Amino acid sequence: MTPISPLETPSYSALLADLKERIRAARVRAAVAVNRELVSLYWLIGKEILARQDSEGWGARVIDRLSQDLRRDFPEMTGLSPRNLKYMRAFAEAFPDEQIVQQLVAQLPWGHSVKLLDAVKGPEERLWYVRQAIEHGWSRNVLAHQIESGLFLRQGKAITNFARTLPAPQSDLAQALIKDPYAFDFLSLGSAISERELEQALLEHLRALILELGKGFSFVGSQYHFEVGGQDYFIDLLFYHLRLRCFVVMELKIEDFKPEFAGKMNFYLSAVDDQLRHATDAPSIGIILCKGKNEVIVEYALRDSSKPMGVAEYRLSAALPAPLQAELPTEAEFxxxxxxxxxxxxxxxxxxxxxxxxxxxxxxxxxxxxxxxxxxxxxxxxxxxxxxxxxxxxxxxxxxxxxxxxxxxxxxxxxxxxxxxxxxxxxxxxx
Incomplete structure (x- = not known):
């Protein structure tokens, strides 16, 4: 009987798989560490340039000379161009707290910081995008898209009754996740569409829809069927949110909000809680997406509702602006x-x-x-x-x-x- 080579045993295969995983993890940690050091170095360079220009009255020309001398002494190092040195100075000026840079901003690649310096002016808004990019793992293209869509101004702005219908930790998280308006610019649709056409277009762009909804939304189904009292009903879009641990019912309306929309959503949430919700799930949440809304009417409609729901608008665009088209992945890439x-x-x-x-x-x-x-x-x-x-x-x-x-x-x-x-x-x- 021919002996089995040790190289062909399950034990060797398991060893090989384990070592490969360890090597991959070590390479990721090394890359992260290198990025942290690089970003910290850029911040220190920018800080020194700022300090010397302030104390010694140096003008902008010193950056050109500094770039020339540094590249001569470190020819193998990229990133020492005059343009990048100016970004380092702007970086140190935008993030003056070294601790925030080391503990937070240095987790992002340098290209993300450059995009934030170019596109975001307010310090609070800039830091908010930093935290969101880290939490959600946004690429630079996705970060650019979220900035262009004004996510900072839209996040958590929907009118809801969550504070009254959900316990405090759940209500705060749910409120932070709901936007107003939702940006459906990626659909490239005009205003003259039906609700079914809007729903179908969203499904055909499911990846972009999930990106706009935010982290944690898991798609369950469209026109989701259930029966109540022997009659058929269909939910436009049904999701499950992995952080909230609850179902999310989404209804699409191609008109301004009407009070009866809240009554219908209350009915849907009762049915979902009764037929789909597990014992460990949190109460289901409803999102009514409308073409427009009167905030006073929404407040009255939600005031006495027993189910957690929010009302937000959606935004459509006939065509994407050219700068945004350049930043977003192409259909072929998707x-x-x-x-x-x-x-x-x-x-x-x-x-x-x-x-x-x-x-x-x-x-x-x-x-x-x-x-x-x-x-x-x-x-x-x-x-x-x-x-x-x-x-x-x-x-x-x-x-x-x-x-x-x-x-x-x-x-x-x-x-x-x-x-x-x-x-x-x-x-x-x-x-």
Whole structure:
């Protein structure tokens, strides 16, 4: 019997995987440490330039001479151009507290700081964007987009009843997460649209929608079906928030806010709390997105509501401004980096076709889960093998719907299986 090489044993594979993970983690820590040192060095250089110009009356020309001399003595070091030295001076002037720089700002790459210096003037607003970029892991492009959209002025500004309907820690966090207005500029839609068209456009730009909503929102479904008293109802968009630990119901309105919108939202939240909320979940929250609102009417409508909800406007733009188009990732980049949108779309189509099929063939009460729904299909003549093949792809579709990472290979396979399955369901409906 040929002995097994130690290099082929599970023990060796486990060792190799463990060492690779340790090396990756060490490289990340090293990169972070290098960035901290670099940003701290830039701040010290900027501080010295500021101090000497102030105490000795040096003019701007000294920066050109300083850049020339430093680059001569450190030819291998980049970042010593006159332009970058001026940014260092502006950096030290914008963040005069060394402790804040070392503990907070130095966590961001230098390019983020340059963008903040260029685009944000107020110290409070600048520091707010620093904290948000660190917490959410924003790239420089995303940071630029959030600044351009005026996120600082919109975050936490919606009219809500959270302070009265939620306990203090939950209400404060929920209030901070709701914006007003929401910026849907990425849709490139005109004002003459229907609610269904607005919803469909948001789903087709799911990645951008999740980015605008903020960290923690996980997509559950659109036109989410539930029954009350034997009648069918559909929620425009349903999310689950991972930090708040609650469902978030979102209703879209292409008109100004009306008091009856709050009554309908109160009804939806009661149904979600009764049918979907788990014992460990916090109370569900509602967001009514309107084209416009009268704040006095909103205050009256929410005053006696027993369910936590907020009202915000949304903003549409017929076309993105040229500077913003240059900063945002292209559609091709999104499609390459996030192979999710087609999977979300086909999952929605599959669920809709199955529900229509079951409604046509059987009056029985419909389960909520798609995984449970497909278990009813063999009784209508669909091959169990086809159902099992789709069931194996459903995990990938669900990951895509919740904005989780999906490899290109898994996405392609799941899309192929789901498309074939969709064709089988439609053929079954036509029999």
């Amino acid at each position: 499609a390459r980096e996030f192979p999710l949108l087609s999977l979300v779309r086909v999952r929605m189509e599959v669920e809709r076709e199955i529900r229509m099929l079951l409604d046509d063939r059987s009056p029985a009460e419909r389960p909520v889960s798609l995984g449970i729904l497909i278990g009813d299909l063999p009784q209508f003549g669909l091959s169990p093998q086809i159902v099992d093949r789709f069931r194996s792809a459903l995990n990938v579709l669900n990951r895509a719907a919740h904005n989780m990472d999906v490899s290109a290979e898994d996405a392609a396979t799941a899309a192929e299986v789901a498309t074939a399955f969709l064709a089988e369901i439609r053929a079954l409906r036509e029999r």
